[in-house]
Amino acid sequence: MAVIAEEANEITLENLWKTAEGQRVLSCMQCGMCVGTCPYGDVMDYPPRRIIGMLKEGELDTVLRSNSLLTCVTCYACMTKCPRGIKLTEVLLPLVKELTFVQLSDVPSELQRALENTLRYGNPMGESPRKRADWVKTSKVPIRILHQDRRPTDVLWFVECYTSYHPRGQDNCRATARLFHALGIDFAILGNEEKCAGEAARMVGESGLFDTLMDYNIKVLEKYEYNRIVTSGAHAYDTFKYQYPPRGFHRPVEHTTPFFARHLDQLKPKLTKKLNYTVTYHDACVLGRHNGFYDEPRRLLAAIPGVRLVEMEHNRANSICCGGGGGGMWLDTYYKMKGYERLSERRIKEALNTGADVLAVSCPYEVSRFEDALKTVGGDKKMIVRDVTELLAEALEE
Amino acid sequence: MASNIWVLAETWRGQITETTLELLTLGRELAGQTGGPLEAVLLGDKSLAAPLGAADNVLCAANVAPTPEAVAAALAQLVRERQPQAVLVPWTNLSMDAGALAAAQLNAPFVNGCKDLKSDGGMIVAQCVVYGGKLEAAVAATTAPALFGVLPGSRPAAAAGNAPTVTEVAVSVPEARVKFNRYLEPETGDVDITQKEVLVAVGRGIQQQDNLELAESLAAALGGAVCGSRPVIDQGWLPLSRQVGKSGMSVKPKLYLMLGISGAPEHVEGMKNAQLIVAINTDANAPIFNVAHLGINADLFDVVPALTEKIRAVKGGA
Amino acid sequence: MNTLVLLKMVPDVVEELEVAADGKSLDTSFLRTIINERDDHALEQALLLKERHGGKVTVVALDAPDIDDTLFAAMAKGADRAVKITDVPEGLTTQTAAKLCAQALAGLLPADLILTGVQALDDLDGLSAAIVAHQLGLPYIGVVTGVTADGPTATVIKEFAGGVRGEFAVTLPAVLGVQAAEKPPRYVPVAKVRAMMKTQKIETVPVAGDVGAATIEVRQLAKPVVSSHAEMLEGSPEEAAAKLVERLAQRGLI
Numbered sequence: 001m002a003v004i005a006e007e008a009n010e011i012t013l014e015n016l017w018k019t020a021e022g023q024r025v026l027s028c029m030q031c032g033m034c035v036g037t038c039p040y041g042d043v044m045d046y047p048p049r050r051i052i053g054m055l056k057e058g059e060l061d062t063v064l065r066s067n068s069l070l071t072c073v074t075c076y077a078c079m080t081k082c083p084r085g086i087k088l089t090e091v092l093l094p095l096v097k098e099l100t101f102v103q104l105s106d107v108p109s110e111l112q113r114a115l116e117n118t119l120r121y122g123n124p125m126g127e128s129p130r131k132r133a134d135w136v137k138t139s140k141v142p143i144r145i146l147h148q149d150r151r152p153t154d155v156l157w158f159v160e161c162y163t164s165y166h167p168r169g170q171d172n173c174r175a176t177a178r179l180f181h182a183l184g185i186d187f188a189i190l191g192n193e194e195k196c197a198g199e200a201a202r203m204v205g206e207s208g209l210f211d212t213l214m215d216y217n218i219k220v221l222e223k224y225e226y227n228r229i230v231t232s233g234a235h236a237y238d239t240f241k242y243q244y245p246p247r248g249f250h251r252p253v254e255h256t257t258p259f260f261a262r263h264l265d266q267l268k269p270k271l272t273k274k275l276n277y278t279v280t281y282h283d284a285c286v287l288g289r290h291n292g293f294y295d296e297p298r299r300l301l302a303a304i305p306g307v308r309l310v311e312m313e314h315n316r317a318n319s320i321c322c323g324g325g326g327g328g329m330w331l332d333t334y335y336k337m338k339g340y341e342r343l344s345e346r347r348i349k350e351a352l353n354t355g356a357d358v359l360a361v362s363c364p365y366e367v368s369r370f371e372d373a374l375k376t377v378g379g380d381k382k383m384i385v386r387d388v389t390e391l392l393a394e395a396l397e398e
Numbered sequence: 399m400a401s402n403i404w405v406l407a408e409t410w411r412g413q414i415t416e417t418t419l420e421l422l423t424l425g426r427e428l429a430g431q432t433g434g435p436l437e438a439v440l441l442g443d444k445s446l447a448a449p450l451g452a453a454d455n456v457l458c459a460a461n462v463a464p465t466p467e468a469v470a471a472a473l474a475q476l477v478r479e480r481q482p483q484a485v486l487v488p489w490t491n492l493s494m495d496a497g498a499l500a501a502a503q504l505n506a507p508f509v510n511g512c513k514d515l516k517s518d519g520g521m522i523v524a525q526c527v528v529y530g531g532k533l534e535a536a537v538a539a540t541t542a543p544a545l546f547g548v549l550p551g552s553r554p555a556a557a558a559g560n561a562p563t564v565t566e567v568a569v570s571v572p573e574a575r576v577k578f579n580r581y582l583e584p585e586t587g588d589v590d591i592t593q594k595e596v597l598v599a600v601g602r603g604i605q606q607q608d609n610l611e612l613a614e615s616l617a618a619a620l621g622g623a624v625c626g627s628r629p630v631i632d633q634g635w636l637p638l639s640r641q642v643g644k645s646g647m648s649v650k651p652k653l654y655l656m657l658g659i660s661g662a663p664e665h666v667e668g669m670k671n672a673q674l675i676v677a678i679n680t681d682a683n684a685p686i687f688n689v690a691h692l693g694i695n696a697d698l699f700d701v702v703p704a705l706t707e708k709i710r711a712v713k714g715g716a
Numbered sequence: 717m718n719t720l721v722l723l724k725m726v727p728d729v730v731e732e733l734e735v736a737a738d739g740k741s742l743d744t745s746f747l748r749t750i751i752n753e754r755d756d757h758a759l760e761q762a763l764l765l766k767e768r769h770g771g772k773v774t775v776v777a778l779d780a781p782d783i784d785d786t787l788f789a790a791m792a793k794g795a796d797r798a799v800k801i802t803d804v805p806e807g808l809t810t811q812t813a814a815k816l817c818a819q820a821l822a823g824l825l826p827a828d829l830i831l832t833g834v835q836a837l838d839d840l841d842g843l844s845a846a847i848v849a850h851q852l853g854l855p856y857i858g859v860v861t862g863v864t865a866d867g868p869t870a871t872v873i874k875e876f877a878g879g880v881r882g883e884f885a886v887t888l889p890a891v892l893g894v895q896a897a898e899k900p901p902r903y904v905p906v907a908k909v910r911a912m913m914k915t916q917k918i919e920t921v922p923v924a925g926d927v928g929a930a931t932i933e934v935r936q937l938a939k940p941v942v943s944s945h946a947e948m949l950e951g952s953p954e955e956a957a958a959k960l961v962e963r964l965a966q967r968g969l970i
Contacts, residue, residue: 410876465857465884466846466856466857466858467855467856467857470846491859491874491875491876491895492876494834494835494843494858494859495834495843495846495856495857495858495859495893498842498843498845498846498847498858499846499849499850499856501842501846502842502846502847502849502850502851503850505931506931507811507841507842507930507931507932508841508842508843508846509840509841509932510810510835510839510840510841510842510843523935526840527940528837528838528840528937529727529729529733529837529838530729530837531940532729532733532939532940533733533735533937533938533939533940534937534938534939534940535840535934535936535937536934536935536936536937537840537841537932537933537934537935538932538933538934538935539931539932540930540931540932540933541931544931551967551968554968555968575855575886575887575890576855576856576857576884576885576886576887576890577884577885577886578882578883578884579871579882579883579884579885580882580883581876581880581881581882581883582873582880582881582882582883583880596969620964620969620970652967652969653964653967653969674967674969675946676960677946686946687945687946687948688944688945688946689946690946691946691947692946692947692948692949692960692963693946693947693948693949694948694949694953694956694957694960695948696953696956697953700953701953701956701957704953704954704957704958705957705960705961708957708958708961709961709964709970712961712965712970713970
């Protein structure tokens, strides 16, 4: 998957046709693979195929006024399938989403609150930034906070918002800390200096908010000495990897799942508790389709004693999005009002069909979305949701 | 004159309000401390005065239009003439405007959100709720007369007692620039849960749509409405207008009775400022028990029918 | 239809509020301020009126930390002018602050309406809207949730309790204390606010004169006593239900 971050950041609707990506867009043969694979393709007024058609006719205004792109959850499915290799989710869709957002006369209220909170408090929940590192007190292993102890570190662990503030996210970060500790990793966190990496803001079209967050984060990240950033946030990983470098920020970044997979030889002997779970793994869009990490989580899960892996009908590149991306995390009520099925419910039914005990995930949005969906479809007695790091930590020796 | 304690009596739809009677109880305590009489100010027909027997005297001025302007002008005039030490005004939508305007006209303080008052060294000191309830302030009025906006619920309502002594007074009210047209009743369609004083909230624990009936009966017995957390609304068991939480409404009722709601942050966000939060849940470790004031760790299907019956029994006798 | 909107910043209660060493004031070390929510509604109502009837919206505020951001955001939402009152003395209360604002507002008249929030969570000794109205000799009504302006009078909706509202006719010009705008305050994209900061200026006007001392004295500021776990009502479901009924009766809820 070629990355064209530098180019992507300079593309505007005005100069689109002059760029290589613009030429690819023009080569669209209207085959409809994008619509067919889009999880909301059946309800979106203007799916990618039609957008490109309208764009060529100079009719983009109609697309923008339809607010159709609020339904795009930036799952990379269309981009993955496009036979012309049009980087839909990387370039065209964010452009159109940005233009849609700026002309919205009524921003759906849940989304509005999430964006206002993110600007003001550095997290969409509206929690005080001074509480972002409160979870550290509940960690079973020591956690170093860089602004208190400025010595260089090997890993700067970017914890992210849901992981820091949401009770289920905190289960994840406590597990992650234990794993780092067990591996003898030298790590530290930013603590209360950390703010949302901003991927959701960018992918819903609030580019001003994204720029503000990115500028802030780069300033903070440049203060300290470390070898790499490892983040628990799949969306944070994506944005550090593709959006921050064109702004001048070039540090190695990894997501926890592939990071732990890289250390599997060292980790496996410590996974001594037998879990006796049948596990099905949900491929997160950003980690899977966009970054190709399909094997890593599966290798980790297979290394846990007593875990039996089963696959859902749609897996790997065909995985069905949980619906949290592109602002979708805060648009559930909006989608409901329009009568759309919630994607997390569609997906959870597939998960339940496997008969597995555990749905394993590796993106913080997914835990609360799938736990909610289990309750709604009445499957919460049959299945639990766990992040891969939670399962690893559960199997970890004391 | 400098020790008189006044209570502005508020009337709503032809009746003295409960809050007025609560203020009389507080006023009586205060008057006991200052040594002055307790007087009620009734800007309405003297036939409404009957419940005000707890006051030593009722100053009654008729023909005052039900607008904040008219009430404020009348009150300010009486205060200027008679110089009480303190005027207790109900801190309600109905009366706070008038209290604030009167205070402005008198260049007196209108102390906001008082939950308690006492006399201390010749000054009236209020205990005020500030910053949304996060802090409380002890505020002394350094001049007299001073006006105090007193929160509902500060004291129990004073009994009507003997027929009050009514002193009819005349007030001249300036030409009206604000005129009352009419009341607008709430739509008989659906309920605005943000306006309800009692809410019965249902969550996933209600299990099926048919079981909503239990919650409806309880809500009816309490004079409230049913609302829900997101999973319930998403199932279509309750309309969107009943949704409380991050994706729904924020409510601050006097009573928020939660049935089978675990207390996920997304829901708590919408109701954490309710005055009395009661949670019924089978899970003793449900996070809601860290948010609720009162909790019952039992099955709602066992508790709710019993609760509804007992409430009906209490109300039936009232 | 020209409106003036009076805004102020209040402590942001999302943050923990700490009491300063003097035991009477807020510790400002980590204090953040935010626009008074009711004032945000007042601004929204003014913008809605502008959309319906045309005219100009001017936002006015006393100088305070972070007020500039708020004023630029107001302009990004559609306000035409922003005026900041400078040389603000220390130790203002609601009453004294409102009097200073009234002086500045007087200098910005004529206007058809002055809108401001009916109350703020840091109000101690008055309601700004009412004080401003009295100082300017204008009619006033508060707890407003709707405004229709038809010429020399406005039809104003005021909220009572239990969902009942009252309709009033108010001669203009007037001061309205807004409880809620007819729609929730609109979102303003960050890029638009930044654009305002580059292209617009906030006008300033110094405080006009002395407004005298406050008529209250804060003797103490403290946290209320609160417990962190629910009091559990024990016993069989019947017994627990009975205990709950007793508690509800005690609180006057039944």
